[in-house]
Amino acid sequence: MYWTGLSPDEARQFLANKDKSKRDKRISLKEAVQKYVKDGDNLGIAGFVNARQPIAIVHEIIRQGRKDLTLSYQSAGLAPEYLAGAMCLDDSKNSIKRMELAYMAHEAFGISPLLRYMTENSLIELEDWSNYNMSARFKAGSMGLPFIPCRSPMGSDMLKANRAVVQDCPFTNRPIMLLPASHPNVALVHVQEADIYGNCRIQGPLFTCPEIAMAAAHTIVTCDRLIESDDMTRYPNRISIPFFAVDAVIEVPYGAYPGNSGGLYYYDEKHIPEFRGACEKFRKGDRAPLQEYYDKYIFGAENTTEFINKIPLSQIQYVEKIEPGIRLDAAYTVLGS
Amino acid sequence: MAKYSEDFTPQEMIVVAGSRTLIDNKVVFAGTGLPMVAITLAQLTHGPGIVPVFEAGAVGPELSRGLPLSVGGSRTTYKANYLLGLNSAFELTQRGFCDFGFIGGAEIDPYGNLNSTMMGSFPEGYQKPKTRLPGSGGASDMACSCERTIIIMVHEPRRFNEKIDYITSPGYLDGSPNARWRAGMAGHGPYRVITTKAIMGFDDETKRMKLIATLPGETIKSVQEATGFELIIPDDVYAFEPPTVEEVRLIREVIDPKGYFVRKKIKE
Numbered sequence: 001m002y003w004t005g006l007s008p009d010e011a012r013q014f015l016a017n018k019d020k021s022k023r024d025k026r027i028s029l030k031e032a033v034q035k036y037v038k039d040g041d042n043l044g045i046a047g048f049v050n051a052r053q054p055i056a057i058v059h060e061i062i063r064q065g066r067k068d069l070t071l072s073y074q075s076a077g078l079a080p081e082y083l084a085g086a087m088c089l090d091d092s093k094n095s096i097k098r099m100e101l102a103y104m105a106h107e108a109f110g111i112s113p114l115l116r117y118m119t120e121n122s123l124i125e126l127e128d129w130s131n132y133n134m135s136a137r138f139k140a141g142s143m144g145l146p147f148i149p150c151r152s153p154m155g156s157d158m159l160k161a162n163r164a165v166v167q168d169c170p171f172t173n174r175p176i177m178l179l180p181a182s183h184p185n186v187a188l189v190h191v192q193e194a195d196i197y198g199n200c201r202i203q204g205p206l207f208t209c210p211e212i213a214m215a216a217a218h219t220i221v222t223c224d225r226l227i228e229s230d231d232m233t234r235y236p237n238r239i240s241i242p243f244f245a246v247d248a249v250i251e252v253p254y255g256a257y258p259g260n261s262g263g264l265y266y267y268d269e270k271h272i273p274e275f276r277g278a279c280e281k282f283r284k285g286d287r288a289p290l291q292e293y294y295d296k297y298i299f300g301a302e303n304t305t306e307f308i309n310k311i312p313l314s315q316i317q318y319v320e321k322i323e324p325g326i327r328l329d330a331a332y333t334v335l336g337s
Numbered sequence: 338m339a340k341y342s343e344d345f346t347p348q349e350m351i352v353v354a355g356s357r358t359l360i361d362n363k364v365v366f367a368g369t370g371l372p373m374v375a376i377t378l379a380q381l382t383h384g385p386g387i388v389p390v391f392e393a394g395a396v397g398p399e400l401s402r403g404l405p406l407s408v409g410g411s412r413t414t415y416k417a418n419y420l421l422g423l424n425s426a427f428e429l430t431q432r433g434f435c436d437f438g439f440i441g442g443a444e445i446d447p448y449g450n451l452n453s454t455m456m457g458s459f460p461e462g463y464q465k466p467k468t469r470l471p472g473s474g475g476a477s478d479m480a481c482s483c484e485r486t487i488i489i490m491v492h493e494p495r496r497f498n499e500k501i502d503y504i505t506s507p508g509y510l511d512g513s514p515n516a517r518w519r520a521g522m523a524g525h526g527p528y529r530v531i532t533t534k535a536i537m538g539f540d541d542e543t544k545r546m547k548l549i550a551t552l553p554g555e556t557i558k559s560v561q562e563a564t565g566f567e568l569i570i571p572d573d574v575y576a577f578e579p580p581t582v583e584e585v586r587l588i589r590e591v592i593d594p595k596g597y598f599v600r601k602k603i604k605e
Binding site for chain 1: 369403427467468470523
């Protein structure tokens with residue numbers, strides 16, 4: 001048995017030694033990535049496919065360059081695709097060593113071109129799990145348990161190439177699957193609202209964001225907006241991630257763009273295909289469009305504000321207009337088209 | 338006006354077939370793509386009481402704010418009755434709250450085992466597949482733990498194989514008696530396979546795939562020819578009712594006007 005990221009005992013010890021005080025955790029995204037994301041780290045990627053993916057954090061990682069990363073997530077699209085693209089363009093600066101995953105693609109927008117490219121050329125190591133498995137592994141980590149039992153996917157070939165153990169349940173005597181906890185070195189999380197201490201209020205589906213944040217050694221949170229802490233603590237049971245599970249909080253409006261941030265902006269049905277199309281061209285041997293994309297939108301931008309400045313305002317207004325997710329704090333749902 | 342449509346596409350046919358297979362008032366755990374379209378159509382026709390569940394967390398939403406582009410997108414959450422996250426959604430399947438799992442796949446075998454992970458040799462070639470597919474997502478969890486599974490996929494010989502390269506989502510495994518129970522699964526396995534050519538089920542004894550109905554324009558022979566293994570052909574195979582004008586209108590004008598899932602070209 002081996003652990004990627006921290007072992008359960010290491011994770012427990014790490015947290016025991018950590019400063020858990022309620023303090024102002026605002027720093028710049030640049031500093032947060034410099035401070036917490038190291039070469040060789042296991043990064044827990046929050047969100048789900050292209051919803052609330054930590055795009056701003058990933059772009060900053062790419063600008064700074066990190067190597068030999070392990071990425072852990074249930075289903076993701078844009079975040080690993082951006083890191084993969086950076087690796088494909090210059091693997092001396094950015095590289096993924098391994099992914100522990102259930103799904104990498106873009107649903108309605110299509111398959112992941114660079115997952116195909118990386119695996120079919122044997123550039124990375126994979127460990128396949130199901131969505132529930134990866135979610136339950138983070139949950140085990142967040143619960144302080146070394147493993148968690150699970151009833152799926154028993155009978156799948158996934159079990160032949162991952163660290164799951166099947167054994168008879170001591171109570172029912174039927175086979176049950178045991179999953180090792182996942183404790184990433186750093187959780188990368190984007191939420192709609194946070195306060196300066198790191199309390200997070202998620203709108204819409206939670207995905208596995210609370211579990212990843214609680215399981216990881218460090219958590220970087222970007223939020224579409226910072227709010228008054230009094231407004232946050234007025235509804236304590238609406239706090240999805242508590243402050244002491246968070247190390248850095250950065251206000252980054254549109255930090256999940258071009259993906260969906262519930263209640264704020266919908267998927268950009270123009271920009272996602274633009275990026276995915278450049279990845280597909282790379283897979284087929286034409287490198288230029290991907291290089292141009294990165295030069296323009298990532299390396300050619302200091303930060304997310306400069307990235308968003310390159311998108312026509314009408315396009316941003318449109319993804320805001322069509323977003324139907326509820327905003328519980330504001331007690332309204334955006335009027336439908 | 339004619340009752341039946343005369344210019345429907347194979348994708349529209351499959352959506353209609355999927356929709357009509359769904360039973361009103363059942364809880365249906367929906368995979369991405371065609372299952373979402375079929376559930377929406379069923380809700381607008383014979384199944385207003387269908388309760389969709391999406392793995393990213395939404396339970397029982399109204400799918401009236403546009404076709405979701407993702408099972409985690411905001412459109413799956415509109416007027417949802419319960420909304421947490423992935424763990425809570427999959428816990429519902431294990432507990433037994435989900436009558437049907439509705440999933441797709443790239444490749445299937447006679448026992449309803451599905452591959453959505455990789456083409457190539459496994460386990461030797463796992464780290465260097467011939468073609469890498471997106472991976473399980475939640476499909477394998479639905480296939481194991483929903484009470485029954487409905488599978489929806491394009492019907493072509495290369496997707497129907499006696500032996501598949503990799504079992505992502507288990508069906509009846511090797512078809513031996515109680516194979517699923519012995520493997521530790523909670524749910525009872527595949528109920529229907531809906532394709533662009535036919536509706537299929539599984540033989541009670543052998544657990545091998547059997548033909549139930551042929552879709553318009555298809556015959557028992559044409560379905561068998563498009564299937565890479567031998568189907569069981571019972572005496573009571575029937576011709577499936579074509580899509581109605583209203584069903585096709587709903588798909589084109591109401592459910593997927595941009596053609597995200599339905600207008601995709603099928604390679605024949």
